[in-house]
Amino acid sequence: MQLNPTILLIIALAPLVGAVVAGIFRSQVGRIGAHTVTIAGVALSCVLSFYVLYQLVWGGAESYNANLYTWFQVGGIDAHVGFLVDRLTAMMMVVVTFVSLMVHVYTIGYMAEDDGYQRFFSYIALFTFSMLMLVMSNNFLQLFFGWEAVGLVSYLLIGFWFKRPTAVFANMKAFIVNRVGDFGFLLGIAGVLYFFHTLDYATVFAHSEALSGKTLEIFSGNPWSAATVICICLFIGAMGKSAQVPLHVWLPDSMEGPTPISALIHAATMVTAGIFMVARMSPLFELSETALSFVLVIGATTAFFTGLIGIVQNDIKRVVAYSTLSQLGYMTAALGVSAYSAAVFHLMTHAFFKALLFLGAGSVIIAMHHEQDMRYMGGLRKYMPITFVTAWIGTLALTGMPGFAGFYSKDAIIEAVGESHRWGAGYAYLCVLLGVFVTAFYSFRLLYLTFHGKERFVVDHGHGHGHDDHGHHEPGHLAHDPHESPAVVTWPLMALAVPSIVIGALTVGSMLHGDYFGSAVRVAHEAGEGAHGEFVGWFQTMLEGFVGAPFILAFLGFALATYIYLFNPAIADKTKNALYPLWNMLDKKYWFDPIYQAVFARGSVVLGRGLWKGGDVGVIDNVLIDGSAAAVARTAGVVRWLQTGYLYTYAFAMILGLVFLLGGLWWVVGK
């Protein structure tokens, strides 16, 4: 049985139609029209994506791979627009469209007071389209276009409030850091084209073995394995998009954007594009142990060290952002030990519970009238019970509470890393294990600071209607009591809470231990998939989880956070003072930002100024432009002087020319 290409086209194009209508005809359709049309488009995509998934998993449909449109054919290189839809793609499609749908609905409540309402809907629908094109692509070129398109929308949305200098700074930062990654990605794609002469996935993967043993001499005399170079280049692209150390600096700043996009783009979908890409390229990555070790070390480093930063953050969204970085690190580490299905599995569960956490944080922010500092929160549980409960669910899923979604995926990753013998696996195992403790600590810290304890804000009832004046109030002063968010906000929270609990238990059997992905991911040697064949059912796994090292570590984190933030808050400050150098290092985020500012940003400015003064003004303007102009003027002067106007001069020149030609010939013939 074949998938229907028309359905696939509708899935991809329905959000685009919504985006175009909401974007171009925004004044005609109005607010209601804009959210109706985009939500209808995304909902249609979502329903059809579920249908496609159903067809592939239960309906016995084969993977779909065909070119739908030929863009150009030049010199033996074909550029197509085409779809490759297998189970990996279908899963991504479902995750993307489902989370996107939830975020669309949520946005109605979150952006209700914003002037850019239609623009926002247009952007997120456009994002959905771009992300679908990225995951559904059957060739590297379309992948790259989707990759850049989601990057563009991300850039537009981080700077959505373009009048805020911080938002503009953040979106420029995201853009520039992603250029670094995309440059590597483009080089990787160029490498694929160079060795395979095609950009089509199926052809490249079918002949991937041809790459082994090939070398690439970038610096003469140092042949490098072609597979390693290509895979590392491709992975540098993933590092930019999926915010891996040291290209992670843009993600925390991206929180300047509205919260719905933090949930959709900077947690659930776009940032996982790198993970998806590496999983999709598994036939290539399997060729290079070196590249996989590189991936492993980067991922493990990100998982642990960015998680640590989350402990000292006070902005509720930034804590979640650092948690996202850390979780992306987990996925990357899983890729590094060839546990592609574990990585993608975690990608899926993470998409649900992290979207839930972000949207929950957004709900809190609405209640606090756009106050994001947790130091001015506390005790919110009695004001917003739904947000409170769903945030707990999200946190339990994130920390890997046995039975919740995150437990199955994270445990699988830790187990796979622990069983790997790849270079760097020992270090990575330590990182991912300690990361569990850190994750639990900052997650419960967030919960306690926000929902439990004393109220650290003051409600100024006398202040009248200060509801709209975001940012103008003093920190911790609210005009009204905090209240539960409207239904369009709470319903998506509940809808996301369900998969955050059950999705892991439901799918762990087929995805991790069954043959869900089939040939979509390829593992050269079974070592990475350590869990294979030992699966004992989700319930048994859950029970065993309670005695595993990760759970104990998570529990320690939970216990410590509970003690400090629930019972003895004074300890937090004492510890901070006692461990001031460590705290300072974390607070300054390992000084990545100042170093990048000093070295790359200032370096670029200095280099630019040097090139401008020295190169442009000095060499080009003074020597080449003015110099050549002067030279031309001098030459012209000489030649004009020769052009005397006297006949004999002209005749003499002709004769001279003739003699010159004759002499030249004499010389040539004489030889």
Add this chain to the structure above:
Amino acid sequence: MSFSIQDLQLILPEAFLLFAICAVIAVDLVIKPAQRDATHWLSIGVVVATLLLVIIDRSADARGFSGMFVHDAVARLLKVFILLVTIAVFVYARTYLKDRKLFVGEFHMLVLFAVLGMMLLVSAGSLVMIYVGLELLTLSSYALVALNRDSPLSSEAAMKYFVLGALASGILLYGMSMIYGATGTLDLQKIHAVASLAAGSSHQTLLAFGLVFLVAGIGFKFGAAPFHMWLPDVYQGSPTAVTTFIGSAPKIAAFGMAWRLLDGALGGLHPHWGEMLAVLAVLSLAIGNVVAIAQTNLKRMLAYSTISHVGFLLLGLANGTPSGYAAAMFYAIAYAIMSAAAFGSIQLLARAGFEAEEIDDFKGLNQRNPWYAFVVLLVMASLAGIPPLFGFFAKLLVLKAALDAGMLWLAIVAIVFAIVGAFYYLRVIKVMYFDPPETKDTLALPQDIPLRWVLSINGAALLFLGLFFGPLLSWCYRAMGAG
């Protein structure tokens, strides 16, 4: 030597033109000066009729008059464009000449005779025919330059042109005589056969020296450096109507002559003449482009620009392959069309007592007449070789042919000088669009409807042929037998 009726059929267009010229002379003698328009339109009619005769002639390639006259695809193609450009020349000239009281029958007679000379030149099958055609062209040109005999500048230009032209003819004839001495024949085809056989013999040296003289003669006709000195003075000194003529169609004919002589007769000596043409090309590119920058007189600037374009054309010829010849032919045609339009616009802006030949005369043209400013923009941009205009593809093809033939350094030199050259063309555009007009009065353009239309079409053709250069290009390639 004998000829048959088939021979006459081969030269039907030329024969028609000759008799028609005689008829026009007769008509011109009997009409009153006020009716001179009759001569004008009659001349245009004659050219159009000749053009039709050339176009409808579908007969196979043949040689007539014992090989003196060659009828082939290249000749036909070149004739078509010589005649087309001549029509434009006539149309542009009418008002200009009338304003200067130069609207005399002699102008038309001389141009027509020159056209006849060019047609014979591009169809020449022997050295004699080349010389006859060339002299018919150049003698008419000398007289044309002197048309405004009361102008000292014009007379001086004519004198210089005549003396130097005579010198060049002498050089050319001397070369021909050496070639005759070496090969014992005047027939180009036979020369080719003998010259190929003669490799290594003592005749080879004689042949090679003859070749140098031929190249010098050809260089003079083209106006290639260092045989270019006559060109700026003649372009500037002649009435613009005459400059339009000698700056356009004869370049096509000169290409035909060069191709017949160098490839047709002395193709075996390509290693020698290829090098020489390359040297001439580089010199022309350098001198033409660099000196043009220093000019303030537009006609003089265009003269130096001609020299640089000749450099490009020679680059195409120099590589000695059919695709190189096709590219050079394409270039010659493109240049003739662009040049006609450029001088045509000067004539459009000229009035009685005002030549409009200084670059400053174009200041603020856009404010005064946007359409013609746009036409001049097209012309200048095309001359500079800016895509997607005709001139760009002409340059591109020549460069491609040069690269295919492995002449990398020549191509680089050509590109560098093309960039230098862009400066002075762009200056004209800048002056038209960004400088305020020097006079406040609105521009009184001549009420010459044909002039306006033909110039507009000529300008638009530069864009059209740039966008749809395929048919002309494949015609050139077919004619040269280059795939």
